[in-house]
Amino acid sequence: RVPIHACMHGQNLAMHARVRSYCSTTHFSLCGEVVGEARSVQCDCCGIAEECTPTYIGRVRAHFHGKWVCGLCAEAVKERQQRDPDLAVAAAVDATAALCQRFNSTVRLNPKLSLASSMRDIARKSCQHRGATGSGTCTAGAGINSSDAACCGAGRATSCALRYV
Structure with a gap:
């Protein structure tokens, strides 16, 4: 379920109950305006699926050169770039994806x-x-x-x- 954010707290409980079913699939910004329907997207590195709004998905893909990267993999990419500042974002994403692939093909199997x-x-x-x-x-x-x-x-x-x- 998606929580109702700060500006919705002044509403009465009856209104809150009517809105709750709508809010389970729709995200609200801090002022209560509709941001978009949540949809499932799969990480291009590790394969984990997350539910996010199209706006957020677009921002993440723009930052990682067209690839959807979950929060954990984004931190791994950021850490890899901190260790090697000359490394481009796309190369860091590819290296993280290779690491996840290697992990999934060895550790999980045996x-x-x-x-x-x-x-x-x-x-x-x-x-x-x-x-x-x-x-x-x-x-x-x-x-x-x-x-x-x-x-x-x-x-x-x-x-x-x-x-x-």
């Missing part, structure tokens, strides 16, 4: 495999960090899949590395 992949990536980054600072036994840039059999004391041979990603 969470255990995703956990193993994440743990492998953490071990690889830890090894690279130790090698770069000189405190580990491996050279900078060496990882779990390197030819060193005992990178950072892991003691794992290259033939044992999982290659599913």
Whole structure:
């Protein structure tokens, strides 16, 4: 249900009851004027559906170069642009959509495999960090899949590395 906004609070309860059925599908601005019928729209990044007014949908699509982006993905796009200011909005949206696609095709299908992949990536980054600072036994840039059999004391041979990603 769409709430009746601030300017509608002075109305009596009978009027409120008559308007309520109309308000369930129509959005009002703060002064009570009709903004438009709510309609369902699907995010081009993650696929979530939201109900919004055509005016709002138009503003979002104008900002994201014709693509509808939900609030969560919009924040991800904004964060990506803050990390890389030279990145265009369209490229940031495409990168976020690729991340969502990768998540939906791996984590949702096989969470255990995703956990193993994440743990492998953490071990690889830890090894690279130790090698770069000189405190580990491996050279900078060496990882779990390197030819060193005992990178950072892991003691794992290259033939044992999982290659599913």
